[in-house]
Amino acid sequence: MLDTVREIETPEGISLRLRAAGALPRAQAWMLDALLRLGVFMLAMIPLSLLGVGGNGLAMLLMFGLMWAYSVVCEVWMNGQTVGKRMLGLRVVNADGTPVTWVPSVVRNLLRVVDALPGVYGVGLACTLIDPHARRLGDIIAGTMVVHTSELPAGAQVPTVAAIPPPVVLAADEQAALVEFAERSGQLTLQRQEELANLLMSLTGRRDTAAVSQLIAHANWLLGRA
Amino acid sequence: MELERISVVLRPRAPREALDLGAVMLRANARAVWSAWFAFTLPVFVTCNALGVALGLPWLGLVLMWWLKPLFDRLPLYVLSRAVFDRAPGWRETLRGQGQWPWGNTWVALSWLRIDSNRSLRLPLELLEGLPGKQRSARWSVLRRRIVADASLLTYGCLQFELVLFLSVWLLALLLIPREWLPDSLPAFFRVDVHAASTVWMLLTSAVAYLAMSAIEPLYVACGFALYLNRRTQLEAWDIDLAFRRLRERLQASGKTLAVLLACACCWPLAGHATSSPQGSRVTTPTSLEQVFTQPVDGADQQRFEAAATEVYRDPRFGGERKVREWVLKHPSAPQPTATPMQPLFPAFAGMVATILKLALWLLVAVAIGALLRFVWRWRGTRVHIDVGSTTPLPTLRTHVVADVPLPADLAGAIRTLWRAQRQREALALLYRGCVEQTTRLLQLPMSIDATEAYWLRQATTMADQARAQRVVAIVRTWQFAAYAGRYPDDAVVESLLVGWPVQVGAPA
Numbered sequence: 126m127l128d129t130v131r132e133i134e135t136p137e138g139i140s141l142r143l144r145a146a147g148a149l150p151r152a153q154a155w156m157l158d159a160l161l162r163l164g165v166f167m168l169a170m171i172p173l174s175l176l177g178v179g180g181n182g183l184a185m186l187l188m189f190g191l192m193w194a195y196s197v198v199c200e201v202w203m204n205g206q207t208v209g210k211r212m213l214g215l216r217v218v219n220a221d222g223t224p225v226t227w228v229p230s231v232v233r234n235l236l237r238v239v240d241a242l243p244g245v246y247g248v249g250l251a252c253t254l255i256d257p258h259a260r261r262l263g264d265i266i267a268g269t270m271v272v273h274t275s276e277l278p279a280g281a282q283v284p285t286v287a288a289i290p291p292p293v294v295l296a297a298d299e300q301a302a303l304v305e306f307a308e309r310s311g312q313l314t315l316q317r318q319e320e321l322a323n324l325l326m327s328l329t330g331r332r333d334t335a336a337v338s339q340l341i342a343h344a345n346w347l348l349g350r351a
Numbered sequence: 352m353e354l355e356r357i358s359v360v361l362r363p364r365a366p367r368e369a370l371d372l373g374a375v376m377l378r379a380n381a382r383a384v385w386s387a388w389f390a391f392t393l394p395v396f397v398t399c400n401a402l403g404v405a406l407g408l409p410w411l412g413l414v415l416m417w418w419l420k421p422l423f424d425r426l427p428l429y430v431l432s433r434a435v436f437d438r439a440p441g442w443r444e445t446l447r448g449q450g451q452w453p454w455g456n457t458w459v460a461l462s463w464l465r466i467d468s469n470r471s472l473r474l475p476l477e478l479l480e481g482l483p484g485k486q487r488s489a490r491w492s493v494l495r496r497r498i499v500a501d502a503s504l505l506t507y508g509c510l511q512f513e514l515v516l517f518l519s520v521w522l523l524a525l526l527l528i529p530r531e532w533l534p535d536s537l538p539a540f541f542r543v544d545v546h547a548a549s550t551v552w553m554l555l556t557s558a559v560a561y562l563a564m565s566a567i568e569p570l571y572v573a574c575g576f577a578l579y580l581n582r583r584t585q586l587e588a589w590d591i592d593l594a595f596r597r598l599r600e601r602l603q604a605s606g607k608t609l610a611v612l613l614a615c616a617c618c619w620p621l622a623g624h625a626t627s628s629p630q631g632s633r634v635t636t637p638t639s640l641e642q643v644f645t646q647p648v649d650g651a652d653q654q655r656f657e658a659a660a661t662e663v664y665r666d667p668r669f670g671g672e673r674k675v676r677e678w679v680l681k682h683p684s685a686p687q688p689t690a691t692p693m694q695p696l697f698p699a700f701a702g703m704v705a706t707i708l709k710l711a712l713w714l715l716v717a718v719a720i721g722a723l724l725r726f727v728w729r730w731r732g733t734r735v736h737i738d739v740g741s742t743t744p745l746p747t748l749r750t751h752v753v754a755d756v757p758l759p760a761d762l763a764g765a766i767r768t769l770w771r772a773q774r775q776r777e778a779l780a781l782l783y784r785g786c787v788e789q790t791t792r793l794l795q796l797p798m799s800i801d802a803t804e805a806y807w808l809r810q811a812t813t814m815a816d817q818a819r820a821q822r823v824v825a826i827v828r829t830w831q832f833a834a835y836a837g838r839y840p841d842d843a844v845v846e847s848l849l850v851g852w853p854v855q856v857g858a859p860a
């Protein structure tokens with residue numbers, strides 16, 4: 126089964142799901158960051174241009190900072206997110222899912238030079254398109270990856286009805302599917318709801334609207350409502 | 352479409368995440384996609400450029416290849432749509448399969464919709480669903496609703512990527528020219544080569560652009576298709592559909608034992624609903640072990656149990672075979688001979704030392720026991736007697752006060768009787784209840800079952816009559832001391848509480 130998720134299991138048996146971010150969102154985040162940095166630099170140049178040679182020196186320092194320090198500082202102190210990444214809901218994490226620290230962040234940002242190689246990020250783009258977790262060279266070497274953090278807004282609250290225990294014991298994923306059905310049934314058309322509920326004739330023993338309400342009652346029971 | 356055969360993980364994703372799924376799908380089916388892509392586009396590329404050269408318009412090849420993109424898009428989509436639901440077709444099959452898909456929309460996309468930022472999303476709708484005009488536009492308006500911005504961003508992103516790859520090739524070539532040559536070669540290039548050999552350079556540009564397009568266009572189509580899949584997953588809950596189908600299969604597969612259960616399951620909620628109101632149907636679950644195991648265990652039970660156990664163990668989560676891989680040394684080193692303990696130099700001396708040490712250990716044990724005995728002797732008189740009496744009035748704690756029972760008409764008399772009968776706790780409880788009821792009536796409060804003592808103390812402060820408020824506080828406090836600390840007042844205090852308001856209703860405080 127194809128998916129973008131990288132699954133890591135901790136020693137405690139908890140599986141962490143890192144949803145790797147691909148080339149397109151990352152390029153968008155980079156563009157936002159580039160525009161932001163350009164804007165800051167141009168704003169700063171207005172007063173600095175009045176200072177003559179000293180102003181030029183300061184401008185150079187500012188450019189150096191924006192080029193080299195901006196990403197590292199943002200990643201370490203803003204929870205792995207530069208401004209552009211935050212706007213797109215991306216985050217840099219270590220490959221094992223822990224927050225990114227100084228050394229990996231510095232390494233991945235220094236290696237940006239390689240990724241940007243023919244001058245327009247050609248190497249980085251090719252690398253992100255080929256790598257299964259969409260990492261560029263800097264990420265591979267620093268042992269980091271970029272993941273999606275934004276969650277889809279969850280479905281509506283499950284409507285409260287009298288709970289009915291399901292007649293058979295359900296596995297965890299089956300329970301999740303029932304609850305998911307109850308949460309998202311509001312987004313589906315009535316016909317589709319009934320179609321889905323009819324699939325579980327053997328569980329509910331009913332059809333159509335009755336089956337839908339029965340499933341929602343089961344979901345209420347699974348959620349622990351009396 | 353058979354949803355069970357889908358080869359991607361379906362779950363509702365944010366549109367941006369869906370784009371990444373497209374890249375994953377493309378990576379998994381790279382060979383099938385690009386073999387079909389090159390099999391079709393390479394001849395077209397050659398033809399277009401040959402046409403351009405023949406007409407004396409070398410740029411025509413470049414423009415035509417760009418213009419024909421919507422036509423080429425059909426190939427990756429064909430491969431991916433088959434690969435997702437079935438298996439990836441070979442390039443011959445893909446080329447042959449193009450005949451099955453409608454062409455009308457492709458002509459539209461090639462003419463007046465050529466510059467359309469939603470092409471990637473329109474493609475699967477038009478080619479895979481193949482609905483007639485009116486239905487299609489209605490469907491389109493539903494489909495695009497939340498993701499039209501992402502589709503446009505995808506278009507511009509892919510345009511950007513194509514440009515990046517195109518420029519990368521040229522810049523890489525530039526990097527490979529030695530530094531010393533640059534000052535001479537660049538002006539010469541722009542002055543001479545561009546004019547003298549413009550056709551060659553144009554064809555080279557066209558070839559590089561074609562390669563960049565070949566890399567990115569399938570990605571564009573794949574991402575659009577992933578957006579489409581995600582939107583339909585959202586609209587039609589495909590993931591739930593799949594989970595339900597799996598559940599149904601499991602239920603149907605798990606045979607006879609379940610059939611009995613299901614028979615119960617089907618009749619018993621129905622019966623419940625027939626007799627009771629819609630919201631009042633509550634299934635009674637067995638509460639004691641005797642109810643669960645009503646029948647005595649015998650041989651038949653044992654058999655049934657074994658059958659059920661085998662049924663359970665057939666579940667893939669239990670048992671089954673697992674492959675465990677581990678590294679084993681190819682040439683295991685011979686086990687080293689265990690070091691023999693060193694022979695003592697002077698056996699007699701060593702024996703003596705051992706005896707002395709053994710004696711010293713026994714002595715240590717004796718000293719420890721002696722110290723323990725001395726400790727016990729020394730602290731024997733100062734043992735703290737923990738008063739176990741405070742836990743004895745359990746019988747009185749068990750008395751139930753039924754709050755629903757109306758208070759007796761002669762409240763004071765009833766309390767006095769209880770008090771004299773040594774049922775002090777119940778007497779004070781009755782007093783407290785009487786006080787609460789009078790306070791409720793006085794302040795015209797609603798009766799609430801969850802009001803605590805603290806609540807009544809707060810209510811007492813709102814009373815206009817200070818004397819009555821004080822009496823309420825006194826009664827509540829007395830009750831609290833009795834109930835929670837087991838400290839009972841003497842007879843005089845109780846008697847004073849029984850005189851006047853709350854107990855004697857009409858009396859002043």
